[in-house]
Amino acid sequence: MRDDLLTIGRFARLCRLSVKRLRHYDEVGLLAPLRVDARSGYRYYAPEQARDALTVALLRDAGLPLAAIRDALAAGPDARARLLREExxxxxxxMRRDAERWEMVDRLAREGLDGYEVSVGPEPGLRLGVVRSAGGGGAVGDRVGGCVVRLLAALDGAGAGWEPPLWGLYPLDPDEGMEVAVGAGSPSVEVAGLERVAVPAxxxxxxxxxxxxxxxxxxxxxxxxEVYARGLRPxxxxxxxxxxxxxxAAPEGWVTRLVVAVEEGGK
Structure with missing residues (x-):
């Protein structure tokens, strides 16, 4: 047995960590003691383990998941740098998602839940040329952006005129894997790669x-x-x-028109 091993208490003071935290690192497989006494269960650490202990604590405080920390400790310098860039x-x-949530809550605090005027009435139909993204990986917003790129590239490549605005089509029950479609109104010619879709009036x-x-x-x-308050079914x-x-325009000036067909008898 090495005579320079430290008890968990001394090692915790050396690393400026709590004993509870070191025990947790051992239990989740991040930092095991060099030796555990078979009879007493006491944990003993080597002084050279202090760097790993401090690294684990630093990365946990930075919000990295346990698996990423485990991989970073086992990796060489180049691989560790790549892992940290990914994290x-x-x-x-x-942080971007949290900023969006903050902005939404701030808007609610300023305008309340009644900041939108909803009307119900006749809506004209649409004849669109669309591209679709049928589920799979990626956030919905990213897939919609990809549809826009594909749509405009197809229209430009065919020299096809179209009527703004662009339209997004979504199912009533949204989820990350849902199919999304983006279309342009009445392309003047047949365009390869676009599906013709008629949305009824x-x-x-x-x-x-x-x-x-x-x-x-x-x-x-x-x-x-408002739809359900009026007893309608979307x-x-x-x-x-x-x-x-x-x-x-800047994001605060983007204008989006939301339309959902309705019929009587919603419950």
Missing amino acids: RERLAAR GRAAVTTHVGPYGQLPLAYHALFG RGPVREGYVVGPGA
Whole structure:
């Protein structure tokens, strides 16, 4: 047995960590003691383990998951740097989502739940050329953006005229794996890669959202709340008309028209 091993208490003081935290690192497989006494169960650590203990604590405080920390400790310098860059990007994405949530809650605090006017009345039909993204990986917003790119590339490549705005078509029951479609009104010629879709005219509930797409749930809350308050039943697809969008204004000036067909008898 090495004579320089430290008890868990002394090692905790050396690393400025709690004994409870070191025990947890051992239990989840992040940092095992060099020796555990078979009779007493006492844990003993080597002084050179202090760097790993401090690294684990630092990365946990930074919000990295246990699996990522375990991989980082086992990796060489180059692989560790790559892993940390990947975690940095995931953290940045989470911060963006949190910022969007903050903005939505801030808007609710300022405007309340009744900041949208919802009308119910006749809505003209649409004849669209669309591209679809049928579920699979990726966030819905990213897949919609991909559809827009494919749609505009197909229209430009065919020299086809079309009527703005672009329209997004979504099922009534949204989830990350749902099919989404983006279309342009009445392309003047047949365009390879575009599906012709006719959305019939009829009675619909309509509201307009002004602001970033991340705040669209506020508009949907108002839209469907009014539908059910009137005893109506919604029918898909839900339509989003991108009246003003990226490239034409800053996010706070984006204008999106929400339309859902309705019929009597909702329960």
